[in-house]
Amino acid sequence: MNFLYAAYAATWLIHIGYLVTLARRYARLRGKIRELAKR
Amino acid sequence: MKRAFPILAVLTAALLSYALYEALVVAPTDAMQGDVYRIIYYHVPSAWTMFVFFIVNFVASVVYLVRRSAKADAVAVAAAEVGVVFCSVVLVTGPLWARPVWGIWWTWDVRLTSTLVLWLIYVSYLMLRRFAGGGQMPVLAAALAVFGALDMPLVYFSIWFFRTQHPQPVVGGGGSIDPRMLHVWLLNWLAFLCFGGLVFWSRYRLEVLQQEVDEAEALQSLLEPRGAR
Numbered sequence: 001m002n003f004l005y006a007a008y009a010a011t012w013l014i015h016i017g018y019l020v021t022l023a024r025r026y027a028r029l030r031g032k033i034r035e036l037a038k039r
Numbered sequence: 040m041k042r043a044f045p046i047l048a049v050l051t052a053a054l055l056s057y058a059l060y061e062a063l064v065v066a067p068t069d070a071m072q073g074d075v076y077r078i079i080y081y082h083v084p085s086a087w088t089m090f091v092f093f094i095v096n097f098v099a100s101v102v103y104l105v106r107r108s109a110k111a112d113a114v115a116v117a118a119a120e121v122g123v124v125f126c127s128v129v130l131v132t133g134p135l136w137a138r139p140v141w142g143i144w145w146t147w148d149v150r151l152t153s154t155l156v157l158w159l160i161y162v163s164y165l166m167l168r169r170f171a172g173g174g175q176m177p178v179l180a181a182a183l184a185v186f187g188a189l190d191m192p193l194v195y196f197s198i199w200f201f202r203t204q205h206p207q208p209v210v211g212g213g214g215s216i217d218p219r220m221l222h223v224w225l226l227n228w229l230a231f232l233c234f235g236g237l238v239f240w241s242r243y244r245l246e247v248l249q250q251e252v253d254e255a256e257a258l259q260s261l262l263e264p265r266g267a268r
Contacts, residue, residue: 007078007135008059011085011128015234018124022241029245032252039259 040240051233058223058230066223078136084228085128088235092122093161093191095239100184103177112177113246115184116168119161121239125231126158141204149197150205157194160187 062080069076099115102108133151134144145151164187168180198205216224 001074003135003139004075004077007132008063008081010131010135011081014124014127014131015238018120019238022238022245025245026241029248029252033248036252036255036259 044237044240047233048237051230051237054230054233058227061223061226066220067217072140075136075139078132080223080227082129082132082136083224084231085125085132087228088231089122089125089129090191090195091232092118092125092235092239093157093188096122096161096184097188097191100181100188103181104185109250110247112181113243113250115181116165116246117239117242119164119184120242121235123158123161123165124238125235126154126161129154130158137204146204148203148205149201150194150203153190153194153197157187157190160190163187 058080062077066077066080068074095118096115099111099118102111103115133154137146138144160183164180164183167183168176171179197203
């Protein structure tokens with residue numbers, strides 16, 4: 001059972017980790033867009 | 040799509056939760072492996088979803104090489120990234136299933152090794168896109184993607200053509216599976232496809248936005264007076 005839970009947990013850790021990097025990149029890009037609009 | 044996205048996200052979350060419940064509670068226990076076999080409901084749908092995104096990457100790369108379309112390039116990079124995420128899931132859940140069933144974490148047989156090589160090819164593709172500069176980068180990346188895709192048939196058919204530790208397919212390979220297990224399996228695949236589709240869409244939008252920002256920056260630097268920089 002431990003292996004089963006480990007596999008399911010690892011799957012969601014990988015997906016959530018990727019979603020966090022996507023959110024960060026979106027935030028960085030929005031900052032860049034704001035900067036561009038200011039110029 | 041922008042307006043429908045939150046609704047689709049909620050529906051996908053509900054589908055994933057229902058599929059998880061079916062996988063852990065409703066699906067019958069395997070007579071040989073016990074409960075650990077339930078890893079199949081994450082391992083195999085992730086592998087199939089990975090193939091879908093790598094095929095999308097291949098088609099988009101060919102379109103880019105033929106038409107030099109920026110949108111095809113954005114589709115290619117988004118599909119490669121989401122494909123790598125699903126491939127990572129396959130490479131992590133596989134050993135976690137192999138250890139209790141085979142008694143080993145890993146073996147260098149054709150299926151496992153070619154899957155690892157596939158992951159390395161697409162990680163190289165993403166690194167090339169991230170670190171190489173210049174106008175030829177998307178062309179080089181697309182060419183790498185086209186040749187990298189050659190590994191996909193090897194991964195898929197390796198268990199037919201070679202003697203491997205990895206089991207033969209029970210779906211579409213002459214094996215048999217309990218219909219209740221097959222139902223949960225397909226349900227999980229549908230859930231992961233929907234989830235992958237939404238993540239892909241977000242990544243694609245990010246890439247298109249990035250292309251627009253890069254263009255605006257290049258234009259602005261051309262229009263700015265020399266002393267202003």
